[in-house]
Each structure stands twice: as C-alpha cells, then as structure tokens.
Amino acid sequence: LGIFHRHARTREARLQVEIARLAYLAPRLRESGGGGDRVRGGVGGKGAGESSLELDRRRIRDRIAELRRELATIEGTSQTRRGRRSELPTVALVGYTNAGKSSWMRALTGSEIYVADKLFATLDTTVRVLTPRTEPPILVSDTVGFIKKLPHDLVASFRSTLEEATEADLVIHVVDASDVAHPEHMRVTREVLGELGADQTAWIVFNKIDKVDDDGRASLALELPDALQLSAKVPDDVARLHERIVAFFLGELEDAELLVPWDRHRVVHEIHERCRVLSEAHEEDGTRVTVRAASSILAGLRAQLA
Known part of the structure; x- marks a missing residue:
C-alpha cells in the first residue's frame, strides 16, 4: 500500500489507493485503553450504545462510501473517454511489475512517460498513439504492474484502471526474461487477467533479452516457441514489434468506397482523420473516397452519409 501510495499520480489513482488503505485498516482497528466504553448517544458523533471502536469503523465506512462516490464520477468520465476510443484499434501492455512495460510504451509511441526500475512505477493507465502513426491510429495503453499475492482490495480498487486491458483488441504480455522467477510472474499476471475477464488475443514478449545468454534464449524458445524474444532498448526489436502490431490490425481492416455529397463535405475531413485514404476524386455529386x-x-x- 505504501508503494502504491508513493506512485499514485492522478486523483483517480490516489482515490483507489486510499479506498484500499481504509478497507485494509477497518478490520484491524483495536480498542485503545478504556475506549471500549459505550455511550448513550449524541448528535453528529457516537450513536446510542456505540463504542469508540465502532465509531471509528463507522467513520471509515462513511469515508470509503464518500471516496467511492467521487471515484465513480471520475470513472464515468474515464469510461466515456474509453467509449470514444473503442472504435480505434487498441493494444494493452500488461505484465508483472518492473517487466519493462513502460519502456516498451516509450519505444512504441515515442512518449516520454515515467520509466523507472521500481515496483509499480506506473499506477495509472497511460494511453498513447503507436508511432510511426497508422491510419486509423492504433492506441497503446500501459497498465499497472501485477505482483504476487496482490491484496484483493487493491485488485478491486484498481479494477477501472486494469479494465483497459480487458477492453483492448490485443494484449501484449511483457515478461522480464532476465528474471529467473519469470514463470511465476507469468502465472500471477494470467491469474489477475483471468479475474478481470480478459480473454482476447495475447502475445508473450520476453523482454530484456539482451541480458540473457545463448543458452537462456534457447531455453526460453523451448518453454514458449511462439513468444517473441526482444529488448525495448534495441531499435530493430522495436521495429519488429511495431510491424507485427500493424500487421495484426491491418488484417482486421477493410477497404471501402464512400461518396460524400457536397452538402456533407465536413465528413471528408473526418474520413482523413480516421481512415487511410487510398484515393480521392471530385465528381458531380460529391467526393468519392x-x-x-x-x-x-x-x-x-x-450512417452519417445515409
């Protein structure tokens, strides 16, 4: 909880951590001294026959309820943003904490997001556009890292953050190939994804392969023949993964011919923003794209042109 608190950057992440902290604290409260005495009641304070311990627990429950209401408002806004993005192809980077997801995020999108060799350096989901850009653009999201025996309250609190992974079209499971404990890390990640209901296409990327010797690479190939052995620090490896991502989504794209009437010419601008334009010609009835x-x-x- 302390680690999560130190790395929470947005209001949403701070609320999630605080809810989890209070949920952890409530059942562990103990009476201090003579605080167990019951009182007859009062206005705005203790209820009739309520002990100090019961009062503290009630205050925690009330505070959790208040925080959850605020979080629900923020999550509603986040859900609206996700809804607007849902029409675009999306890749989610997932994996055990410190596996190198943020390094891959920076390599694939060119964004200068926070990258550190620390536990839970990323708590909030970051969404960026794959670069070089494609038409339509492909979105890449970097989610909070997983860890063994992650408390259930934390999984519940960060559910909205982790849902980026469940709603993505493609999940890339980043694994630190240089860590001898990587099989256990993979199991933990799969368990959390299973709890969230993520069941879409998933690729395994053995990251930090530049730190693994030839025997280690051969062993990884036997362990998972279909996994990619890459390093986010090697430009050729970054280009290789980029090409695979683009190829994955190009297979799901289709070509179409649209006639935009002159009185709805604003749609042409939207077409250029959201599609790859193969050809465009002006005709008597409008623009054929x-x-x-x-x-x-x-x-x-x-639907706009109907």
Whole structure:
C-alpha cells in the first residue's frame, strides 16, 4: 500500500489507493485503553450504545462510501473517454511489475512517460498513439504492474484502471526474461487477467533479452516457441514489434468506397482523420473516397452519409 501510495499520480489513482488503505485498516482497528466504553448517544458523533471502536469503523465506512462516490464520477468520465476510443484499434501492455512495460510504451509511441526500475512505477493507465502513426491510429495503453499475492482490495480498487486491458483488441504480455522467477510472474499476471475477464488475443514478449545468454534464449524458445524474444532498448526489436502490431490490425481492416455529397463535405475531413485514404476524386455529386479502416469506423461514416 505504501508503494502504491508513493506512485499514485492522478486523483483517480490516489482515490483507489486510499479506498484500499481504509478497507485494509477497518478490520484491524483495536480498542485503545478504556475506549471500549459505550455511550448513550449524541448528535453528529457516537450513536446510542456505540463504542469508540465502532465509531471509528463507522467513520471509515462513511469515508470509503464518500471516496467511492467521487471515484465513480471520475470513472464515468474515464469510461466515456474509453467509449470514444473503442472504435480505434487498441493494444494493452500488461505484465508483472518492473517487466519493462513502460519502456516498451516509450519505444512504441515515442512518449516520454515515467520509466523507472521500481515496483509499480506506473499506477495509472497511460494511453498513447503507436508511432510511426497508422491510419486509423492504433492506441497503446500501459497498465499497472501485477505482483504476487496482490491484496484483493487493491485488485478491486484498481479494477477501472486494469479494465483497459480487458477492453483492448490485443494484449501484449511483457515478461522480464532476465528474471529467473519469470514463470511465476507469468502465472500471477494470467491469474489477475483471468479475474478481470480478459480473454482476447495475447502475445508473450520476453523482454530484456539482451541480458540473457545463448543458452537462456534457447531455453526460453523451448518453454514458449511462439513468444517473441526482444529488448525495448534495441531499435530493430522495436521495429519488429511495431510491424507485427500493424500487421495484426491491418488484417482486421477493410477497404471501402464512400461518396460524400457536397452538402456533407465536413465528413471528408473526418474520413482523413480516421481512415487511410487510398484515393480521392471530385465528381458531380460529391467526393468519392476509397479508404481503409476498421469496420466499426466505416459503419459510423456510412450512417452519417445515409
């Protein structure tokens, strides 16, 4: 809890940590001295026959309820943002804490997000665009790291943060190949994902492969033949993963021809923002555009043009 508290950067993360801290504290409260005496009651303080311990626990319950209401408001806003992004292809980076997810995030998106060799350096989900950019853009999210015996209250508190992984089209499970405990780390990550209900396509990336000798690499290949052995610090490896991600989503895109009437020409701007334009020609009835995009985006555009 202390580690989580130190690395919480947004209001949402701080609320999640505080709820988990109070939920941990409540059942562990003890009476101090003669504080167990019961009182007859009062206004705004102790209820009739309520001990100091019961009062403290009630205050904690009330505070948790207050924090959860505030968190629900923030999560509603986050859900709205996720809803707007849901039409775009999304990749979620998951894995045991300190596996190198944030390093991959920076390598794949060019973003200068916080990267550190620490436990839980990332608590809040960060979403960036894959670069070099594609049309439509591919979003990449970096989630909180997992850890063995993560308290259930923390999993529950961070559920909204971790849901980025459940809603992604592709999950990339980053594993620190240089850590001898990586099989256990993989098991823990899979357990948490299972608890969240994440069941979509998942790739295994053995990260930090530059720290593993030839025998170790051969052993990893036997362990998981389909896993990628890469390092976020090697440019060729970054390009290799980028190409695989793009190829994965290009297979899910489709080509379409759209005729945009002159009176709805504003849609052409949206097409250029959200699709890869293959050709464009001005005709008597409007602009005819051939595009490549996700089927959900095409459905939305067709609805506007109907």
